[in-house]
Amino acid sequence: MLKIENLHVSYGGIEALHGISLQVNEGEMVALLGANGAGKSTTLMSIMRLPPPEAPRVTAGSITYRGVDLLPVAPHIVVAKHGIGLVPEGRRVFGNLTVFENLKLATYARKDMVQVSKDYERVFSLFPRLADRRNQRVETLSGGEQQMLATGRAFMCGARFILLDEPSMGLAPLLMQELFKVLKEINRSGTTIFVVEQNANIALKYAHRAYLMEAGYIVKEGTAKDMANKEEMKKAYLG
Amino acid sequence: MRHYLSLIVYLAICLLIIVIFQQNWLNAYIQIVMMFIGINIMLSSSLNLINGYMGEFSCGHAGFMAVGAYTASLLNMGLFTTSSIFGRSLFIGPQYSVFLFPVTLIIAGFCAALVGLLVAVPSFRTRGDYLAIITLAVNYIVKSSIENIQEIGGARGFMGMRQVVNAMNNVINIPWLMIWILAFAGTSIIALKRFVGSTYGKGVIAIRDDEIAAEIMSVNTQRVKLIAFMLSSGIAGIAGGLFAHVIGYINPGTFTIMKSTEIMVMVYLGGMGSLSGSVLSAVLFTVMLEFLRPLQLFKWVLIPLLLIILMLFRPEGLMGNRELSDVFPGLRRFFPSKEY
Secondary structure, three states, X not given: OEEEEEEEEEEOOEEEEXXXXXXXXXXXXXXXXXXXXXXXXXXXXXXXXXXXXXXXXXXEEEXXXXXXXXXXXXXXXXXXXXOEEEEOOOOOOOOOOEHHHHHHHHOOOOOOHHHHHHHHHHHHHHOHHHHHOOOOEHHHOOHHHHHHHHHHHHHHOOOOEEEEEOOOOOOOHHHHHHHHHHHHHHHHOOOEEEEEEOOHHHHHHHOOEEEEEEOOEEEEEEEHHHHHHOHHHHHHHHO | OHHHHHHHHHHHHHHHHHHHHHHOOOOHHHHHHHHHHHHXXXXXXXXXXXXXXXXXXXXXXXXXHHHHHHHHHHHHXXXXXXXXXXXXXXXXXXXXXXXHHHHHHHHHHHHHHHHHHHHHOHHHOOOOHHHHHHHHHHHHHHHHXXXXXXXXXXXXXXXXXXXXXXXXHHHOOOOHHHHXXXXXXXXXXXXXHHHHHOHHHHHHHHHHHOHHHHXXXXXXXXXXXXXXXXXXXXXXXXHHHHHHHHHOEEOHHHHOHHHHHHHHHHHHHHOOOOHHHHHHHHHHHHHHHHHOHHHHHHHHHHHHHHHHHHHHHOOOOOOOOOOHHHHOHHHHHHOOOOOO
């Protein structure tokens, strides 16, 4: 479904990805693992086509999604037309607005109102805590609840392919488990998920396949089970 | 019926004001102050869209006002009056000014909106302080350009807009200028209120909070910015056109950073992101300026001082980001409530 080939991107004059290739198939849950600065978030931002300076510039390679070249596409089109949703690093929810307003904003470009109201129900059943706090200002939510909201928001964009950037960041271990369980549930009902994660343990527990990045290269790939059993993975990332 | 209650109340007030003007129950000075209030309401509420709702810092609003003022004045003078600068009236006769005056104002608004592009396009790539500098530059570009076009009076400016107003009065003798100010101020407030409450308005607020997040929520940030800047500068242009006709004389010196600052003060006094705050502060500020007139130049010491005190003790302005209907829930029945 998503295919990245030989992707080179750079920030200003500095190259951050030195030709990575990866593939995510329909219905999969794929994890992208790696240490800080390996280029995981950069990969996601390239897929979303976010403009510089925050995001990198693609210098070579290709990103295709369902056969369409994504490179010349604007970010809001990536979301609205191609149905790729991003849960950004640090959540970036709208703190001034209520939970419901945040979710409503995500339906900005959607016209299929019947499906939208179904999606609201789905989000609230996946995250009952958001339903309890639907009229609460998002600033007053805990980190875990904000992460749930950010995930629900990507879902409300009508995304059939969700990219998550470090969803476990700053969450208590119990909440992490809870979040990944919900992600797995979303995945089971047909949404493809591509998750960038530092916490290899939890990502490998739930994902089907995984890629490992180091310093702008993909150094390993395989099924989650294989990856978890590799000696050097255990040493470096699983502890 | 309930839906239109606020509109009906507004129209009733307009009618009352027009009758008062018609009967000359108030002296000319108070009449002019009331006209300025209407114009300032348009200016402050349109700037509030950019500075309050969108969170940018535009400090060149007077530039757009100047474009509108000059376009409307030139069109009206050229079309309807015979004067030394513009020669004979181009149009069939001054009596047509009754119908075409609002048209020239709308054209003036369009021209100002086009100049608004000068700010809107850079805003795709810059924001915050850098965009503020750009708005300032646009203000100066407009002012200096006008100063250097001798055909329209250059730095001396030109006068004669009274003739247009008189031409309208010759057809039917009612207070035309106040009627158009009321009409355009009302329309702008309704347009802004509806824009802010629309899907686009949600996009504007999303851009204020987090542009990247807005973009990944499928908000076309460039389009939203373009529309917001053009709407805001367009309304400022119309206000400028009305302003020129109230004063009857314009020169580039009127539309400097001082004027921009005045508008900004009104926005911050009223509260960012509150339309009713902008209306309220435009009224208060205009009246305050008139009351302080006996102090002459010292008024420009006292007013900034008041601003400092305001920022110290009530930095969110009179209303914060609330509307009048949030503060007095009883007013809700005049305004249709928000639907989610």
